[in-house]
Amino acid sequence: xxxxxxxxxxxxxxxxxxxxxxxxxxxxxxxxxxxxxxxxxxxxxxxxxxxxxxxxxxxxxxxxxxxxxxxxxxxxxxxxxxxxxxxxxxxxxxxxxxxxxxxxxxxxxxxxxxxxxxxxxxxxxxxxxxxxxxxxxxxxxxxxxxxxxxxxxxxxxxxxxxxxxxxxxxxxxxxxxxxxxxxxxxxxxxxxxxxxxxxxxxxxxxxxxxxxxxxxxxxxxxxxxxxxxxxxxxxxxxxxxxxxxxxxxxxxxxxxxxxxxxxxxxxxxxxxxxxxxxxxxxxxxxxxxxxxxxxxxxxxxxxxxxxxxxxxxxxxxxxxxxxxxxxxxxxxxxxxxxxxxxxxxxxxxxxxxxxxxxxxxxxxxxxxxxxxxxxxxxxxxxxxxxxxxxxxxxxxxxx
Amino acid sequence: xxxxxxxxxxxxxxxxxxxxxxxxxxxxxxxxxxxxxxxxxxxxxxxxxxxxxxxxxxxxxxxxxxxxxxxxxxxxxxxxxxxxxxxxxxxxxxxxxxxxxxxxxxxxxxx
Numbered sequence: 001x002x003x004x005x006x007x008x009x010x011x012x013x014x015x016x017x018x019x020x021x022x023x024x025x026x027x028x029x030x031x032x033x034x035x036x037x038x039x040x041x042x043x044x045x046x047x048x049x050x051x052x053x054x055x056x057x058x059x060x061x062x063x064x065x066x067x068x069x070x071x072x073x074x075x076x077x078x079x080x081x082x083x084x085x086x087x088x089x090x091x092x093x094x095x096x097x098x099x100x101x102x103x104x105x106x107x108x109x110x111x112x113x114x115x116x117x118x119x120x121x122x123x124x125x126x127x128x129x130x131x132x133x134x135x136x137x138x139x140x141x142x143x144x145x146x147x148x149x150x151x152x153x154x155x156x157x158x159x160x161x162x163x164x165x166x167x168x169x170x171x172x173x174x175x176x177x178x179x180x181x182x183x184x185x186x187x188x189x190x191x192x193x194x195x196x197x198x199x200x201x202x203x204x205x206x207x208x209x210x211x212x213x214x215x216x217x218x219x220x221x222x223x224x225x226x227x228x229x230x231x232x233x234x235x236x237x238x239x240x241x242x243x244x245x246x247x248x249x250x251x252x253x254x255x256x257x258x259x260x261x262x263x264x265x266x267x268x269x270x271x272x273x274x275x276x277x278x279x280x281x282x283x284x285x286x287x288x289x290x291x292x293x294x295x296x297x298x299x300x301x302x303x304x305x306x307x308x309x310x311x312x313x314x315x316x317x318x319x320x321x322x323x324x325x326x327x328x329x330x331x332x333x334x335x336x337x338x339x340x341x342x343x344x345x346x347x348x349x350x351x352x353x354x355x356x357x358x359x360x361x362x363x364x365x366x367x368x369x370x371x372x373x374x375x376x377x378x379x380x381x382x383x384x385x386x387x388x389x390x391x392x393x394x395x396x397x398x399x
Numbered sequence: 400x401x402x403x404x405x406x407x408x409x410x411x412x413x414x415x416x417x418x419x420x421x422x423x424x425x426x427x428x429x430x431x432x433x434x435x436x437x438x439x440x441x442x443x444x445x446x447x448x449x450x451x452x453x454x455x456x457x458x459x460x461x462x463x464x465x466x467x468x469x470x471x472x473x474x475x476x477x478x479x480x481x482x483x484x485x486x487x488x489x490x491x492x493x494x495x496x497x498x499x500x501x502x503x504x505x506x507x508x509x510x
Contacts (some may be wrong), residue, residue: 036469044431054463055439085459090432120423140469142479157423186459189488202463217427224431255486 029289030063032147034135046219048068048076051203053144057082062149067311068293069248070186071207071339071346072214074153080221080377081129081150081235083193086184091241093217093225096166098209102247104167104176113224115211118159123206124345125231126153126313129260130283134385139273140386143349148392153313155333156229164245170199173249177202179228182241195237195261196252206231206316206344209242230342232316234283234386236261245297257282263386270380285315288375290322290349290367300399301355308335308353310365311346317371318343324351325364329377329391331364343370355398360365363394411493438462450498451495459487465507473510 027197028041030051044060051061060080066073076384093112100108129150134143165177178196182375185192201207202306208229210217218224223240230237236256252258262280263269271278290312295301315364318340335351353363379390438461443449456465471479479508483489484496491499504510 034469036467040439040468042436042439043434052439052463053467055436055441056461056462058435087435089435090430092430093427094429112428116426120425122423135469142471142475143468145467172412185487186490187490191486191488211426212424215424217424217431220431220433225427259486290467 005158014101021253026390032135032145034140034145035148037135037145037147039063041186041357044080046076046221047080048074050077051147051149052275053146053170054260057085057087059144059146060221061146062152064149064291064296066149067291067346068309070166071231071311071341071348072154075154075216075219075222076220078127078154078213078222079281081144081152082183082221082240084183084185084190086186088241089220089317091182091220091224094323096225097241098226098242098245099165100168100245103171103174103249104165105171106167108164108168110164112211115159115209115226118163121153121158121160121208122157123156123229123231124153124342125206125229126286126345127229127235128152128313129386130236130386133388136388137173137379137381137385139381141383142356143385149341150235154213155215156210157206157212157232157343158208159217160205160210160225160230161207161228161245162205164209165203165247168247171249174247175250178244178246178248178252178254179203179237179239179242180244180246181223181227181239182243187281190261191255193239194252194254196248196254197237198255199247201230206357232285232314233260234286236283243327254372261386262384264357264382266378268380269382269387269389271382273383283386286313287387288312288314288319288369288373289365289389289392290319290365290375291392292363292365292394295363297394297396299394299396301353303355303357303398306353306355307350308333309348310352311348312365312367313344313346314367314369314371314373316344317369317373318319319347319349319367319376320370321368322347322349323366324353326353326361328362328393330366330399335365338356355396358398360395360397362390363396404433414446441466446502446506447504448498450473451491452497452502455489455491455495455499456483459489468507471503471508473500473504473508476500476508479503 037242042052053059065243132150135145
């Protein structure tokens with residue numbers, strides 16, 4: 001082990017006991033911008049007060065104001081989403097192993113010490129839930145009723161999945177790579193949460209088995225001690241508490257791949273509400289999005305000159321430009337892109353707003369990615385409430 | 400404790416956080432323990448059918464999985480209950496399904 005790479009003393013800081021949430025803690029609420037959108041703010045273990053969508057399994061949303069405070073989302077503010085309620089509440093990194101098997105020449109059982117001896121890589125990448133912003137769908141769809149805060153950007157450190165796969169040696173029969181974590185369903189009949197990637201995707205430069213997040217161990221609720229990072233892809237693939245990597249000789253037909261997390265294979269991945277009979281594919285790359293972070297829809301702006309700030313991201317081509325409209329989308333003006341931390345992360349932007357002395361108007365922000373993709377005014381629709389990326393608008397009043 | 404771990408621990412102790420910040424972080428060591436808050440005080444509304452709802456639905460998820468939904472129709476709640484049985488393996492007795500659907504529609508939906 002290299003001398004310069006000191007080990008984290010995770011246990012010292014990570015042994016937290018939350019116990020039951022006192023009644024008073026439920027008193028503070030926020031109103032997400034859709035019907036039945038009132039939610040309490042609750043602090044879960046290793047987390048600041050976040051928007052509580054559901055306590056069991058836990059789904060916690062990042063309050064949007066956090067995204068105005070820096071390019072990286074702090075670990076204690078990072079959103080949380082689990083599918084199954086049997087989640088280990090005590091995880092020993094020293095005893096943790098990742099089993100590598102299936103269509104490989106050499107099955108492996110990797111410890112974190114083994115990972116420490118492999119080349120470390122870092123990538124800034126946005127982790128966004130497939131259903132981020134689902135609550136804004138019209139017509140509404142059932143599911144986790146998120147506002148826009150089921151996303152975050154972190155600097156992830158770990159080892160390339162490709163290096164692990166190469167150590168195991170893929171057989172010629174290898175077709176997909178399947179990932180499993182320590183979480184389980186409560187009932188024996190509940191399908192275990194497993195996700196799979198095609199071998200060529202799994203061997204990409206920016207698919208990482210990550211053991212650190214923003215320079216610190218992962219919070220337990222974000223997957224301590226290791227999780228998969230698939231930079232540019234939706235969070236459903238970023239399996240937490242990663243415990244098994246299994247190389248398959250077929251396309252994974254488990255429920256979470258074959259039935260869940262699928263999008264219409266149609267133009268814009270969109271269909272008319274009620275449509276049936278269209279082909280579907282597994283959800284994959286993030287669609288380009290942008291937000292203003294220091295103005296809220298229905299909020300106020302100062303008369304005259306003020307600074308607007310925001311973020312933009314896409315599925316890995318990087319952000320080419322961000323434009324602002326103050327006239328409902330009739331005319332657009334380029335904003336200034338700030339420092340580039342990498343093509344998978346948040347790209348912060350800023351610009352000047354010149355507001356009239358009084359009245360109300362609507363701001364709109366639109367990002368264009370290096371691959372030419374951009375945002376549309378009219379949202380697409382799909383029955384699972386995935387992939388929302390329409391132009392965000394903010395009706396503001398001069399105050 | 401192995402020799403290299405001892406050296407690394409000394410390194411952390413002597414150089415402190417600045418040494419960690421300068422290089423890439425290493426994998427964590429030790430046990431991380433949390434205590435989740437269960438249902439955080441949330442509960443289903445009382446009323447006819449609440450019994451079978453609590454007996455079945457709360458096995459796998461808190462009431463918030465229902466209460467945060469948009470207003471769903473009876474047909475949509477029927478489909479949700481059927482999905483819990485068929486996909487997630489919920490052992491809901493068939494004779495309790497109508498009471499559960501009626502409760503969900505009355506308290507968290509529309510006819």
